[in-house]
Amino acid sequence: MEEMTDPLSDQGALAESQRCLYCYDAPCIHACPTGIDVPAFIKKIANGEVASAAKTILTANILGASCARVCPTEVLCEGACVLGHEYEPIPIGRLQRHATDFITKRGISVLKKPTETSGFRVAIIGGGPAGLGCAADLAQLGHRVVIFEKERDAGGLNTRGVAYYKMKPRVSLDEVRLVESLGVEIRREVNVGVDLSAGELLSEYDAVFVAIGLGCGSRLNLPGESGPGVRSALDFIRDIHEMPLDEVAIGHSVLVIGGGNTAIDAVSQAKRLGAPSATLAYRRKEERMSAYAFEVSLARAADCRLLFQAKPLEVLRSAEGNLTGVKFVHETNGKEWIEPCDQLLVAIGQNKQDHWLKSLFPTLELNSQGCVITDPLTSRTNLPKVFAGGDCANGGKEVVNAVGEGKKAALAIHQMLTGKTPIPTLQSSRRGIARPPAGAGLWNPVRKPTH
Numbered sequence: 023m024e025e026m027t028d029p030l031s032d033q034g035a036l037a038e039s040q041r042c043l044y045c046y047d048a049p050c051i052h053a054c055p056t057g058i059d060v061p062a063f064i065k066k067i068a069n070g071e072v073a074s075a076a077k078t079i080l081t082a083n084i085l086g087a088s089c090a091r092v093c094p095t096e097v098l099c100e101g102a103c104v105l106g107h108e109y110e111p112i113p114i115g116r117l118q119r120h121a122t123d124f125i126t127k128r129g130i131s132v133l134k135k136p137t138e139t140s141g142f143r144v145a146i147i148g149g150g151p152a153g154l155g156c157a158a159d160l161a162q163l164g165h166r167v168v169i170f171e172k173e174r175d176a177g178g179l180n181t182r183g184v185a186y187y188k189m190k191p192r193v194s195l196d197e198v199r200l201v202e203s204l205g206v207e208i209r210r211e212v213n214v215g216v217d218l219s220a221g222e223l224l225s226e227y228d229a230v231f232v233a234i235g236l237g238c239g240s241r242l243n244l245p246g247e248s249g250p251g252v253r254s255a256l257d258f259i260r261d262i263h264e265m266p267l268d269e270v271a272i273g274h275s276v277l278v279i280g281g282g283n284t285a286i287d288a289v290s291q292a293k294r295l296g297a298p299s300a301t302l303a304y305r306r307k308e309e310r311m312s313a314y315a316f317e318v319s320l321a322r323a324a325d326c327r328l329l330f331q332a333k334p335l336e337v338l339r340s341a342e343g344n345l346t347g348v349k350f351v352h353e354t355n356g357k358e359w360i361e362p363c364d365q366l367l368v369a370i371g372q373n374k375q376d377h378w379l380k381s382l383f384p385t386l387e388l389n390s391q392g393c394v395i396t397d398p399l400t401s402r403t404n405l406p407k408v409f410a411g412g413d414c415a416n417g418g419k420e421v422v423n424a425v426g427e428g429k430k431a432a433l434a435i436h437q438m439l440t441g442k443t444p445i446p447t448l449q450s451s452r453r454g455i456a457r458p459p460a461g462a463g464l465w466n467p468v469r470k471p472t473h
C-alpha cells in the first residue's frame with residue numbers, strides 16, 4: 023500500500039529535466055486542464071531553481087502535489103509529450119512531484135497571502151478539489167473566501183477516495199493547509215442545506231460556488247443485496263483512508279462489481295490488503311471499461327482476477343442470511359454461473375445530488391443526468407450569483423478537471439464582482455480561460471463592496 027511511484031532523486035530530476043525540448047506552445051500545457059506551464063517549470067528544475075518550479079506549478083494548480091500523484095498523466099501531459107512519439111516521454115508527473123515535495127519538505131512558502139482585500143465575500147459549498155481550486159485563486163485575487171465543508175477534513179475525494187497506493191491522505195491535507203495559508207476560511211462540519219440555507223448564503227455573500235461533488239454509491243437493486251457483506255466500494259475505500267489498515271474489514275473472497283476506476287481501485291486495494299482472492303466482474307467487454315488501461319494493468323499485477331461480460335442477477339445468501347456469492351449470466355452466451363464471495367463491493371457509479379441541488383436552488387438548471395449546467399468558459403450557472411464546478415457539474419472526471427473548473431469560476435467571479443480583467447496568465451491565455459466579451463452583462467460589476 024506504499025505509494026507505487028518512487029520519487030525522483032535530485033540527479034534523476036536533473037537528468038530528466040534536461041531531456042525536455044521546452045517546446046514553444048507546448049502540447050503538454052494544452053493537455054493539462056489547469057494549464058500548468060510545464061516547460062517553464064521543467065526548465066527551472068534543470069537550472070536548479072526547484073522552489074521557483076514549484077511556484078510555477080502551484081500558481082496554476084494549487085493541488086499540484088496531489089495531481090503529480092493521481093493524474094492519469096499518460097493520457098494528459100505525458101500522453102501529449104512530443105518525445106513520446108519516438109522515445110520515452112518526459113516523466114512530467116514525477117518532476118512535478120519532485121518540485122512540490124521539495125518545498126513541502128523544507129517548509130518553503132512560495133505563494134503569498136495578499137495584503138489588500140477587495141471587500142467582496144464569496145461562499146464555496148464543498149472543500150474538495152473544485153472548491154479548493156476556486157478558493158485559492160479568489161483569495162489570491164484579494165477576496166474573502168469561506169468554504170463550507172460537511173466533513174471533519176476537507177479535500178473531498180482527494181482525501182478520502184483516491185487509492186491509498188497512489189497518494190496518502192497527508193498530501194491532500196497539506197494542500198488544504200496551503201489553501202488556508204492564503205487566507206481562506208474553512209468552516210468544517212457544516213452541512214449546507216441542513217445547517218445553513220441557500221438564502222443565508224446568497225444574502226451574506228456576493229457569489230456562491232457550488233462544488234459538492236457526487237453523492238453516495240449507487241445500488242445494484244438486485245434480490246439479496248441488502249444485508250451483511252455487501253457495501254459500496256466508496257465506503258470500503260473511505261475506511262482505508264480513515265482507519266488503521268489492519269482494522270479494515272477484508273473478506274477471504276472479495277468480489278467487486280463495476281468497470282470504472284473506483285471498481286479497479288477497490289479490487290486492487292482489497293488484494294493489496296491481503297484478501298486471498300479478489301475478483302472484479304464487469305458486464306461488458308474489457309475495451310468498454312471506463313477504467314484507465316494503466317489502472318487495469320496495476321490490478322492484474324496485484325493478482326486480481328477480472329471477469330468480463332458478467333451481468334449480476336442475484337446476490338446469494340445462506341439460510342442464516344450470510345453472503346455466499348453472486349449469480350451471473352454471461353452477456354453473449356447466456357450461461358449462468360455462481361461466483362462465491364464473502365464480501366461484495368458495489369462500484370457502479372455515484373448518485374447525482376440533484377435532489378439536494380433542487381431543494382437548495384429550485385430554479386437551478388440541471389441536465390438530464392442530474393448535473394448542474396454551467397458555461398464551459400466561466401463555470402457560471404443560470405442563476406446570476408451562482409457558479410458550479412467539479413464532479414457535480416461534469417458528472418465525475420478527475421481531480422485536475424475539478425481544479426480547472428474551480429479556477430475558471432474564480433476568474434469569472436472576480437470579473438463579475440470587480441469588472442476588472444486580471445492580466446491573463448500564460449496558462450489562462452493559452453487555454454482560452456475567460457476573457458470578457460464586450461458589453462456582456464456578466465462582466466459588469468454587480469455593486470460596490472459594502473463590507
Ligand SMILES: Cc1cc2nc3c(=O)[nH]c(=O)nc-3n(C[C@H](O)[C@H](O)[C@H](O)COP(=O)(O)OP(=O)(O)OC[C@H]3O[C@@H](n4cnc5c(N)ncnc54)[C@H](O)[C@@H]3O)c2cc1C
Pocket residue numbers: 092093094147148149150151152153170171172173176177178179180183184185188212213214215233234235236256259283284287411412413414418419420421422424
Ligand atoms: C474511488 C475514487 C478514486 C478516484 N481516483 C482518482 C484518481 O486516481 N485520480 C484522479 O484524478 N481522480 C480520481 N477520482 C476522481 C476525483 O476524486 C474527483 O473527480 C474529484 O475529487 C472531484 O472533486 P470535487 O471537488 O468536484 O468533488 P469531491 O472531491 O467529491 O468534493 C466535494 C466536497 O463537498 C463536500 N460536500 C458535499 N455536500 C456538501 C454539503 N451539503 N455541505 C458542505 N459540504 C458538502 C464533500 O464532503 C466533499 O468534501 C477518484 C474518484 C473516486 C470516487
